[in-house]
Amino acid sequence: MHNPPHPGEVLRELCLEPLGISVTDAAEALGVSRKTLSAILNGRAGISPEMALRLSIAFDTTPESWLAQQSQYELWQAEQHRSELKVRKLVAA
Template identity: 85%
Template sequence: MLMHNPPHPGEVIRELCLEPLDLSVTEAARALGVSRKTLSAILNGRAGISPEMAVRLSIAFDTTSESWLNQQTQYDLWNAEQHRKELQVKRLVAA
């Protein structure tokens, strides 16, 4: 079942991980072992959570990598469903 308009995982990272720990983007990026630019793109919804980033987040915040990938999948799928009627797809059925 699709969540209604799920937040981008970057929003979750910012609100539930960085803000409570009073971490800057620079500090968090350093701890995650990624560039500030990479983390900023995720936090601002311009990039998604890759499997490797999911593992990094799971280590840093004591979560599961699956939870981060599931959030990204829910976000991506909800957005794709918003354009379902625009897709030029024919239904295939057995004869």
């Protein structure tokens, strides 16, 4: 797996910028605060199931696509610390 972008980056570059929509206008349309949307766009917050629904309605996408992006991003981040995990294999006795 490669280093997937944070879903906020995708939202900014593929949804907001091509439409020329400001963060303030997008937040208003999504029914969230500017602070909430800004945190997502800047990678400080992830896409929740509720936000995935809001984005799917606003941009005619599926909520699953947004949640999949978030999951892929988080899994890749976690994989970068795999060697630090103190886990042992469990096997049948």
